[in-house]
Amino acid sequence: MKKHTRQSLAALAMTLAAFGAQAEDKELNLYVWSEYIPEDVIEAFTKETGIEVNLTTYESNEAMYAKLKLTNGAGYDIVLPSTYYISMMQKDGLLQKLDKQKLGNMKNLDPALLDKSYDKGNQYSVPYFWGSTSIGVNAEEIDPKTITSWKDLFKPEFKGRLLLTDDVREVFQIGLALNGHSANTTDEAQIKQAYETLKPLIANTQVFNSDAPRLPYLSGDVDIGMIWNGEVYMANNEGGNLAYIYPKEGAIFWVDSFAVPSHAEHPDAAHRFINYMMRPEVAKACVEYVGYATPNLPGKALLPDELKNSPVIFPDAATVAKGEFQTDVGDAIGLYESYWTKLKTGQ
Incomplete structure (x- = not known):
């Protein structure tokens, strides 16, 4: 009798705990x-779902990473x-680690964008968008046909007209590519070069x-420089005339x-949201909003032809093969950051 009572109380406690967790998960904090x-x-x-979403934004991976380090992965x-x-x-x-049983819509994702070196088996991440950083040109001021290389950004006539992303690895990828080196090098001599x-x-x-x-x-503050493909899509929807050049x-x-x-x-709310974002119709809406490439294959199939076939949003395989995805450079990130500081301060 006592044993039965203890078991009943334990079961009740588990039920109440589960109910409490469900009640708590009526809020979601996005960063x-x-x-x-x-x-x-x-x-x-x-x-x-009844889940209220609180949205906070950041402008760089570095800022997000620093904040999460400060809170030890709490707050979001x-x-x-x-x-x-x-x-x-x-x-x-x-x-x-993610609970894959709660992410049934992962079946919609392109296998080519899963199981990457930065997260084998996608234990910790689910791809939302993929895209590129390349050359943006104000076609009202500069003939896009005259721009074919990262080297063109160095032309003296573009002094004071150039934008760079505020991203150490992206900017250094230009210098590395022009010297024939991998974007993921850890060789200090190559980084210094x-x-x-x-x-x-x-x-x-x-x-x-x-x-x-x-x-x-x-x-009109700049006419040429680095830009993300989705930003070109959004700019042109807002009245701009930007060309996107793959160097x-x-x-x-x-x-x-x-x-x-x-x-x-x-x-739990986080998993519900991630699974929701992998619905084909949601993926379609997100591409139409920002102009980045979705890994969601049925979502891509729903897109109108002008987006589905856009080389700005979905570059062909040859263009992707010519470029490079960044990987973790380990302790060498310190070298990049040291030279980045010198670069931005004119040393």
Whole structure:
């Protein structure tokens, strides 16, 4: 009798605990890139689930990473790191393993974008968008046909008209590519050579921007420089006339993935949201909003032909093969950051 009572009480406690967890998970804290998830998509999720979404944005992987390091993976339920940041954050204990049983819509994702070196088996991440960083040109001021190489950004006539993303690895990839080196080198001599190559480029640079780089183009502050493909899509939808050029040395490619911080307060809500975002119709809406490439194959199939066949959004295999995806460079990131500081301060 006593044993039965203890078992009943234990079962009741488990039921109440589960109920309490469900009650707590009526809130979700997102920490993501700005202008990356459509408001109506978030509103539809809240209407369907009753989960209120609190949205906080960041303008660089570095800023997100520093904040999560400071809180030891607490404060947010979903983050959107790029490519190699997944492996960095996992090694630092900032991410928790995903429960794949709650992510049935992963079946919609392109296998070519899964099981990457930065997260074998996708234990910690689910790709949301993939895209590129390449050359943006204000076609009203510069003939796009005259731009074919990263080297063109160094032309003296572009002094004070140039934008670079505020991203150490992306900018250094230009210098490395121009010297025939991998974007993922850990060789200090090669990194230093890239630094020396990039020094004249800084003299041309008007602004560093990794928040919304299309805006300086639209305002007329810059006419050429680095930009993400989705920002070109958005700029042209907002009245701009930007051309997107894949340089002959190859573009910079990346994947942004959903991940759950190690001390997320609402992991169940996080999994529900990630699974929701992998619905084909939701993936379609997100591409139409920001113009980045979705890994969601049935979602891509729903897109109108002008988006589905756009080389800006979905580059062909040859263009992708010529470029390079970034990977974790381990302790060598310190070398990059040291030379980056020297580069930006004119040393």
